Amino acid sequence: MSKSTKPRRRAVPRFVPVLLIAAVAAGGMWWWSQRTAAGGEDAWRTTPVERGDIRVVISATGTLSATSTVTVGSQVSGQITEVLVDFNDTVEQGQVLARIDPATYQAQIEQGSAQINSARAALAQAQAALRNAELDYERKTALAGQQLVARSDVDLARTALEQARAQVRSAQAQIVQQTASTQTSRINMERTVIRSPVDGTILTRSIEPGQTVAASLQAPELFTIAEDLRKMRIELAVDEADIGQVQVGQAVTFTSDAFNDRRFSGTVEQVRLAATTTNNVVTYPVVVAVDNADGTLLPGLTVNAEIEVSNRENVLKVANAALRYRPADAADIPAAQPGGGSAPRGGGLADDLAAAAAAMQLDARQQAAFDSALATMRESQQAARPSGQGGQGGGGRSGGMPAGGPPPGMPPGGSARSDPGVQAQIRQRMMDRFQQTFAEFTATLDATQRAQWNRTLAATVGATRVTIYRLVGGRREAVPVRLGASDGSATEIAGAVAEGDLIVTGERAAAR
Structure with missing residues (x-):
């Protein structure tokens, strides 16, 4: 009988355990890096930079009235013998309204x-x-x-x-x-025959047959006639804090409690200078022209109106919470570097001025003068960046001068920002430099274009500048931006930011 033999075990390669250990170590390192990055991201509350529209309106209340209202009186005294019209009657010029004995x-x-x-x-x-x-x-x-x-x-x-x-x-x-x-x-x-001086509608009638009128001192008011109710107006009371933004021609929308399901429109016709003070509140009357061709609106209605002072389309905007964030360690947060971030930057002073010039419909000679001045401005910005003021997308320096607000890396509470006098001087120096740079271009404009250009330049240079904090790779970086229109919840921004950037709005509480 042959001896039975035991089965032989296969030898396990010696390098397998080494590979297993290496794989476990690599997985642990990957998990730790992901956890660290996630922890950096989760430490901050953020909001994205979005692209959209911002509509800025001013709210005010007022009263509807006819464009022209005529009060008909009596120049003679006597007893009223006949009244020929009533409320809401339509009358023509010269039509007999009443007779006196x-x-x-x-x-x-x-x-x-x-x-x-x-x-x-x-x-x-x-x-x-x-x-x-x-x-x-x-x-x-x-x-x-x-x-x-x-x-x-x-x-x-x-x-x-x-x-x-x-x-x-x-x-x-x-x-x-x-x-x-x-x-x-x-x-x-x-004159004992009272006639209508205009075509219109009877709003009020103050007399009855048999009543005696006395015109000894002043003419008694007998009728009130609205000349044309197809054209009406609203006199709004606008607060002094908002009146500077109101201009003739701006669009107005309004509602009335009498017609809750409808929204009407009008146009600013006049901004009056006669201020009214009530309980130490100063308001200015703003007259709005309203088309009432369908006769829906009635004189005397109280309306709630919104004056559209700005409607910015397709702009970069960020939630206002990002503008209120002020880190305690702002001095230690590095400034954004030129060309850094997730996307190409833009929206600086140069871009704003180019957009304003495009809207002015310049001819070839004017466009050439503008392009030359703009190129000079860009060269000045590029020359200024090596001195440590880069990354502002055209909003940091112009011709070697600061564009207002603290330089990148300066704490938001720095003296350059907190002192209004310094800010005013900076803006004035910027304005002088811009006017000098664009002097040849300005000389080619007509009066209307020059006024439009000067308004754009003043608004651009005088814009408020703040520092926001962008989150990149779990780390914050300071980004100076210029603020534009705000609707109360979001604000237009321009500078070294792009759509989709995450902006820090606050710190998350540490998990226990």
């Missing part, structure tokens, strides 16, 4: 006519006396030449002649006076 003025006319006839009779008598005086004077003058009458008789005849002529002139004046008095009575009698 004309009996008093009719009597005055008859009396005046009688006085005129009396004055005419007195004139005829004076003219007869004048003819007699002329004949008497002629006779005595002829007799005096023959020395048949005394010279004194001639003088008396001359005096009588002059008196007769004066009597004639007095009688003529009496006729004119009585005629004028009678004409006044006729006019007053015509």
Whole structure:
């Protein structure tokens, strides 16, 4: 019998355990790196930079009224005998609205006519006396030449002649006076018929038949007529803090409690300078023109209006919480480096000025002058960046001067930012430098374009600048940006940021 043999085990390669240990070590290192990165990301609350529209409005209240309202009164006193119109009636110019009893003025006319006839009779008598005086004077003058009458008789005849002529002139004046008095009575009698001075709609009626009106001191108000209710207006009370943003031509939308399901529109027609102070609150009247072709709106309605002062489309914006974040260790946070980040940057001063110039519809000569000035400005920015002020996307330096706000890396509470006087000086220096750089371009503009350019330049240079903190790879970096329009929840920003960047809004509480 042959001996049974035991099965032999396969030898395990010696390098397998080594590979297992290496794999476990690599996995542990990967897990630790991911945990560390996740911990860095999770330590901060962030909000992304988004691209969208920002609509800035000013809210105000006001009252609807007709564009032109005419108050019809009475120039004469008397008793109302007839009222021919009522509330809401449509009237035409010259249409009879009411009548006043004309009996008093009719009597005055008859009396005046009688006085005129009396004055005419007195004139005829004076003219007869004048003819007699002329004949008497002629006779005595002829007799005096023959020395048949005394010279004194001639003088008396001359005096009588002059008196007769004066009597004639007095009688003529009496006729004119009585005629004028009678004409006044006729006019007053015509005024007893109250007519509409314009085409319109009766808003109010203050009289009834049988009522007596007295026009001794001032004309009593009988009717109020709205000239054309197809065109209306709103007088808004705008707070002094907002009035600087309101301009003629801005769009207005408004609602009224009478029509909750509708939103109406209008246009700013006038910004009045007559300020009103109520309980130490200063407001300015702003007149808004409203089209009421369908007749829906009624005079006297209270409206809640929104004046659109800015409508920025397709801009970069960030939640306002990111602008309020102020880290305690701001001095230790590095500044963003030029060209860093997740996407190409832009939106600086140069980009804003280029966009403003594009909107001005420049001709070839003006565009060439602008391009030359813009190239000069960009060269100045590039020359300034090696000095440590890069990464501001055109908003950091211009011609070697700071663009306002602290340089990158400076704490938000730095003296350059906290001192308004320093900020004002910086902005003024920037404005002077920009005006010098773009002087040749400005000289090619007409008056309207020049005014538009100066407004754009002032708004761009005077814009508020702050530092926000972008999160890159779990670390924060300081990014100076320029603020634009804000709707209360988000604010337009321009600088070295791009859509999708994560901006720090606060720190998360440490997990226990």
